[in-house]
Amino acid sequence: MTTGPGDLSGANAAGDVDVEALLKRFGLSDKEIDTYLTLLEHGEAKASTVAEAAGVSKRYVYSASEELEARGFVTVNDHVTPTTIRANPPGEVVDRLANDAKSMRPALEARFSREEAATEPFEVVKSRVTVVKRIRRAIAEASEEVTLSFPLDRLDEVTDDLRDAVDRGVLVLLLLTGADEGEADLGERLSGVATAARTWGQPMPSMLTVDGRTGVVAPAEMVARTNSGTQAIVFTQQQLGPVIVGSFLGNYWPAAAEAVVTEPAPLPATYTNFRHAVLQAELHRRSSDAVAAHVSGRRTDSGDPVETSGEVVEVSQGLVSPANNEFPVQHSLTIEVDDERISVGGKGAFVEDVEATEIRLEPSVAGE
Template structure:
């Protein structure tokens, strides 16, 4: 008997291919992978069916399905009641992924030919012009958070970059240095430049961190004048960035005078940057809004994955005056989850109940 290609066992079915791993390489999260594979097994199903089989919330299934549909993995039939979700034929999905990957090749190769050889974890910079360029470029690439201290009389060199970052939803925390007497005029000048801005009259190095991974540290003389003979450091080490952020928020931010705090952002909104979630929750609560939070994360005690939803009943923070935290770098959301107080912290949390990966904030309809 002759065996043809169609008679051979599927590699994925025999476990020779790590389907979950490959899907993750195409940008799917763990839960998106679980949702999609569940849909493949059902062909077409209601969100509640998928949620039960995949072990996720019904709310998450709807959210994940929108992302999967945008990528061509599924089709959401929202013209019927209840809404159903149908897995697209795997052959079509694979063909689309292959086409997308192939179409990227010319652009990637073109960029590769223009790229500098290797990105070093540290770069010593002797030129003031180069330091400012590095700061501006890093701010322009920010997607979640910027912390920056910068001389007031040089702020115009980076103000547009900061304003653009704040406009696209980045949490921008700014300390302007060289300010002897903060005044209302300074507050007006700083409005829109940052999510929150403070003024500091004492000498302070220019410190930048972006998305908790890259940044710049430079002596104040280097930013204030050319040919100072000083050197700055540009770094791209994820181990170092949190240390710089901790110094910025823990040492300098509490001592500086608050000048500007932006209006709260519209909700609902999801945040992977926990400080942004805390910042927005605090602003909305100060506006007398009832705020609810849906948290994806893990238990501090044991590490199990967990999802919780509840009203934000307390915020411990030091981003907006007056501070309400017990120590400068503490940022905590306290939720009422079915009558139980549950505390939520960000990456590296140790005094809370849950370490959050993502927080969705909403204000319930009146």
């Protein structure tokens, strides 16, 4: 390869800089580098002169020069005969490359922040700071439901994320641990932070599930204090989510004291999260609002698709006090359709007549 005294090629001798390797990082091929460094040596030359000096064909010089010109390395003077090619001043070339690199940074950083690395089904976390980050990130991604147990004295760390989730229409069931009985101003602190919140004076694991697919389980002391020496598990498995929700609603939620329950949401409203529909139906019935439900789903006995509507005549639930379900995780609606009562359950229902995939609650015409 031919090199000369041009500013870039001379850097090898002056500073042990591998110019060829650096130019390759900017996408230049070996022949393009030979052509460019030859042009640096000559300053400006005819294609035939460059071809002879660089050891390439004249046709290649024209092709490479077009590419080098597009990248700002050279200028092709095709308005003269014969055509000449001039190397642009190295300082201008370097400035242009630097500006191009700087202009990429915001776009690259924005993409990096949006596209997380592929998440493993299980992650062991040893740092309290990381656990809280995982909890906050999961809440921010929630679209339907959040169940969370968290120390009351650490609530401020997740308050904004929970409030944003509520504002998005997410069902947020919050259990605050380490709360003293009769905690002052708790209702005001929790306003808008949860759909329903309860308190429990005893320690319990911090448990999070989001949309039944993502969650965190951490020992009580790990979230309550720094350097506990314990570990948490972060999971992304749809099979495990319902197990954690079942433990949350079956073992801990019934034992806790009700602190806050949201006001009934305006109707009509459509829910793909069945527990949210059950809770809202119960809140409207307690407010003496007659509610009708349009149910989309399937028959549990045959699997046939079903679309039906009727007034909600019964709600079985344990989300707000007093509970009236037969067991803690039972949540169902009963609607009356043409003098027939049809029981409706959520995902995985098999006892009820219908497994619902979507429910639209409306004011009941019969109740007007």
